[in-house]
Amino acid sequence: MARTSGSDIGVGLWITAVTSNPDFLVITPVTVRACPVRSVALTDRERVVCKYGTIFTMPAAGSVMNGTPMVSAVGNGTHVQSSLETNGSTLGPQGKKSPSTRSGETVDNVAWKTDLLLYVNGLRTVLHQVAPETTLLQYLRLRGLTGTKLGCGEGGCGACTVMVSSWDTALQRPRHVSVNACLAPLAAMDHCAVTTVEGIGSIRAGVHPLQRRVAELHGSQCGFCTPGIIMAMYTLFRNHPEASAGFLEENMDGNLCRCTGYRPLLDAAKTLLGPGARGAGCCRGGKGSCPCQEASDKPVPTEGAADIHVHATTEGRVKDLARYPPLERDPSTEPIFPPELALAHPQPLRFVSKHMTWYRPTTLAALLSLKAAHPEARVVAGNTEVGIETKFKQVPVPVVLAPVAVPELNVLRVTEAGVDVGGAVSLARLEHFAGQDQAGLKQREEEAFKARGLEAVHAQLRWFASNQIRNVASLAGNLATASPISDMNPVLVSLGATVTLASQARGERVVPVRSFFRGYRKVDMLEDEVIKTITLPFPASRFEFVGPYKQARRREDDISIVTACLRVRLVPVASQSAEGRWVIEEAGFGFGGMAPTTVAAQKTEAFLRGKDWAVSTIRAASQVLREDLPLPATVPGGQAEYRRTLPPSFLFKFFVKTTLELESLVAAAPLSSPLPPVPVIPAAERSAARSFLTEPKPATRGEQRFTSVRVGEGLQDYPPGAPHTPAPAEEIAKGRGAVGKPVMHKSALAQVTGEAKYTDDLPMPPPPGLLHGALVMSTKAYARLVSVDATAALAVEGVVRFISYKDVPGGNKIGAVVKDEECFATQEVHHVGAVIGIVVAETEAAAGEGARAVKVEYEELLPVITNIEEGIRHNSFFAFDHTLESGPNVEAMLAAAAGNKEGAVVVEGEMRVGGQEHFYLETNATYAIPGEDGALEVWASTQNPSKTQNFCAYVCGVPTNRVVCRMKRMGGGFGGKETRSVFISCTAALAAHLTQRPVRISLDRDVDMHITGQRHAFLARYKAAAGMDGKLLALNVELFNNGGFSLDLSGPVADRALFHVDNCYRWPSLRARGRIVRTHQASHTAFRGFGGPQGMVITEAIMDHLASALGTDPQSFREKNFYQEKERTHFGQELVRWHVPRAWEEALREGQVAARRAEIEAFNAAHRYRKRGLCAIPTKFGISFTAKFMNQGGALVHVYQDGTVLVSHGGTEMGQGLHTKVCQIAARAFGLEEEQVHIAETATDRVANSQPTAASMSTDLYGMATLDACQQILRRLAPVRARLGGEKAEWTAVVQAAYFERIDLSAHGFYIVPDDMCGYDWEKKGVTHNSERGQPFNYFTQGTAVSEVEVDCLTGDARVLRADVVMDVGASINPSIDVGQIEGAFVQGFGWLTTEELIWGDADHPWVKPGSLLTRGPGAYKIPAFNDVPIDFRVTLLKDTKNPVAVHSSKAIGEPPFFLAASAFFAIKDAVSAYRTQELGIDGFFPFYGPASTERIRMACVDDLAAASMEEGIEAAGFQAKGSW
């Protein structure tokens, strides 16, 4: 019998317990609330009763409880105190005093422990002999904790983030760090407490405030990123309870979200900021004149203020008083650190498996002895480099030595000369040390200059990888890896750091870091040596200055393109002239990205020595720097010209920065001993010292304005001729079933708690008999298959079968529209990644090993076509050729314009825009289960269950009625799972069918990106004319899209581009032709916008060209050429309810564009190297599938006897909120609360023959179909209701009565877009006007965006300062979901046009294998991150717009806002134009292709630095950065 005494559980509160069992108790989260424990029945270990009378279960220690427990509170009579304070961070129990530090210790006399102790969400777990290659993520997921997701497996997305806590003996408190579980070895978790998203809250036991707020504030759409984001934020709050908004924003650098655009996530976290962070005296959502109130009251619009919701965020405050008052986080509710972990010392550990032996020695002697005994051993600290090598390059690592428990490798100490950093010290610990001035240098004024080196270390580390990586990765690991683009190595070189190497045989030796690098990834370290310490020397004088620089594609968590650290020591020299001068005594310049290793620019250093500190010296040094750092045109990594511009740019920036610092010192010098004057930096050039990396990032703010509930206003003729029935007034008054309410996403709570299941989570823990599939894929772009030999694969232990085309019992010919692909390649392969077969095995690892063991012999074929231009040259086109023509003959019009030189301008040119990877956070996954009679149940992450069903049946050779495809939710789709997922599912379904065992396949991120296709890259060739009056005359444009190896959806994509090539402008004469180029790439496919954005961005580039030729400003030129109401588009559709001019006017007015333009001009005049730009862009996006037959949808509605409703419909939920909106529609129809309506899953046996969830159409189709079914039921119920009192009758009573009266309470609803509102007949002959071909779109969703950006012209870095989006979404069914779609689409579109660049192996990228995709993971491919959110992001839903042709007068919203990010693209171009015009005197148009990467931006700023970086004979003005189009 055990007893508890004492009182509350929580911070600083003690719990005392006596138990005969040494095991720990585990208490569910709610028990941790400050709640005096009354009794604990420890005999049965089941209950704790607190003063609130709540009973909490306590599972026995070590038991596995999915997703709930988290706290170990008492044990063994130990007194335990919880602590929430922490500091510093490193994985593993370092910092503890080792029990044994004897020298002379050898491997043999160490007592190796083989048990691992860890706590997972409070559950004590002891593992015997873990397989050391197991990652923490694999372990957690196998344990059923599937809230922790696998998004990339390479530390780049953050979906796997967990909190790892260990005891810091030095600080005597727990240390909590966020960690990427996908890279963290399970073996490294000894004596750690791991907290996953399930550990901080659950729906049943109570959600954590952070989880609640993310859900309430619409921060979770598809939800796949959500648990990782919550755990990253949770760890930040745990460590910094008083975190400020700025701190929060700066530190969310390790997580990606593809859906939300990040703003709501930041808002959610901001509602939890402590009062200190929000400012003293905040009313916390009460009343009064608190700044938190003023923040959002300001922008309330003038008209109709009463029914407008304004939800605004300002720095540190989120404001929507009605719904989101600031919420206090209660620290006493947080999980407590397990006391047992605070008591133990680390023991030597050894784990052995077939492939790896893993040691954790606790003494240096043992480490060195092991290294001597195993020269092949890798010392692995954070595993952020080795983990990647083993996973992606299959580098064998037979022996691992973990140095984290060796005290000598954990030192971080200040010496006379500098700072010693131990060989296992984490970057986060170093960052903290440097940032907090723990060396205490700044406290002593005379020594403050010594801190400059550490400041540079701190500044560089801020942009090194992510928090999660820095928490575990070491400086030694960075040094030893010797990556040419390492960020820290140039700093070490520049500062003159040394490395101390230790070995058992020879003791220690010290090597300067400068001479440590011996070649590409080769260092001066012998096999038996380890890095013991790295010593960072202090600057020697107060006139020594240091500047770190880094340029990457994206600011956050990106590897460098070029990285540098520059240091000079100046001396004041008296001269003949009275004032004296500054002379360079020493320079230390380290560079990365300019050679196969980190290099010192030695010639430049020598050149500078003894020279005056003057701009002329720097100019001359730039030339020497170019000689120092030559870069061949074909350098691996590419971007040679851009990379050549960066060192001189950095040098100039450093010159200005140093001079300004020196200026302050000179100004502060006493009059008695004056210092020489410094070079004069003109006011306009001072901003060159700044960089987006070093200056504080302004906290973001947001504003969302929308009309409040508009129940019953939506009118549509449905069924045709019958007026829509408004909800009963009484129900509306109760606020029930209110279409128009911003209700929370139906799955939000399940997503924030990690309870939401995705396809990859389904069989977890795996059911017996489950097989895993791995694809055997072509490594050649175009080849004949000579032989395929699976003998070696079948010999791999655990491999069950290899399946190829020979085993296909059904059809092997597949394809989305035409069957021009093969499920498994037969004779030839047409792209890298073509599926040749599938290996199924008992484990995932065996399947992978088996797939790699299959030997494929190829005979390579020619020509390999890798881009659009090669395709055109080789006449490699698909049989698709559509032309749209309208108005008078375009050639005649253009000729007339060309002849009328006074009255018109004619322009001719090209526009290119790159593809885009979907980067849904959840990769393609399928789980197929065979059943009787040839049946198959296929769970797939797909937007297209019906096609999945059809093709799985077809390939397996079974009738379609035997196959059911089920889809619960997707972790994002964006079009990428409309067709390409289907063919992955076929392989798993076939394997299940043939083996009669369940088979799952889940693609690795790199495989998914390589083989499933992307958004189509486009090339346009155009000729266009406009009159001098500023009116458009004619456009002749040819659009080529890169279709990849098969047609897939490239035809409809080309069609949509043709339909949108007018954007919002009336071209009196237009001809647009669309062609699809066949290349040897993966088949490119649907992606949000489906060709529309490509068509529109081409138009806007042409508008820009024409405006430039006319010498007019593009904004008024665009406005002048808008369509007017009732005008017809080039395809003949009449524009009704035309709201673009209104949205445009509102965006310009609310965005105060006129005033801001004046401000921008003033800013640009005052800043030579920083320029701002602004651009407004409109959009209209046609809603309907362009294939007429697809505009249909079905739904099945069941009403149960308790009055609840189950809806099934043909659409799939991928985060866009479709199920939520459909529930609102059903709830509204029946007058119920949304909670009374449920959608379980999408399944082909519930609703058959569905269309893919695509084209933004799903609410229109399935909302209407659901409404139809509801109305059928309502009609049947009407007589019963009338008998029971009419409107007043209680719903459940009506339902029950109907049941007993044998009335059918189920109905199948169906909807088609009316015949005359969709479909376009391209082939129709004899038409006189395009309107006779049909009307492709039911209606248009319309809008406008205005973006303002700032560009650093010296580096090409850019930032969106403000974006205003005004969108016509009709009467929104759920404004918050619509706002979420707008923000998410805008940020995704921004990625497409800026940071996201696909690089394929082609003539321009010869270092990549032809036809191979280089950018196939978050490491190389950069979607926008938290730091890319517009600083000020405002979204307004246009008021009073009616759309009588869609459900409840709403409009589709998924795709239309995507294109509006083009406003940021053209704003960047505007800023570059300002630089060219104002600083270089270059006027006129210049082509600017997408994406506007930092390279393209910098190289468009054709100044002398850019000119000097060109190959001989190439003019900077005509230069175009290479791209994959």
Ligand SMILES: Cc1cc2nc3c(=O)[nH]c(=O)nc-3n(C[C@H](O)[C@H](O)[C@H](O)COP(=O)(O)OP(=O)(O)OC[C@H]3O[C@@H](n4cnc5c(N)ncnc54)[C@H](O)[C@@H]3O)c2cc1C
């Ligand atoms: C998502 C992600 C982002 C990244 N971003 C950046 C970035 O922005 N900038 C950048 O420069 N790098 C980046 N990296 C690379 C990597 O994080 C760094 O190189 C890191 O410093 C490696 O440290 P580690 O402790 O994890 O090394 P490990 O993987 O543990 O080891 C790496 C190598 O160092 C050796 N080693 C480690 N410690 C010792 C020692 N004491 N003695 C001898 N050899 C040793 C190992 O044997 C191994 O060869 C990134 C990596 C990832 C996964």
Ligand code: FES
């Ligand atoms: S799955 Fe670990 S960071 Fe992506």
Ligand code: FES
């Ligand atoms: S909600 Fe973030 S990726 Fe979908």
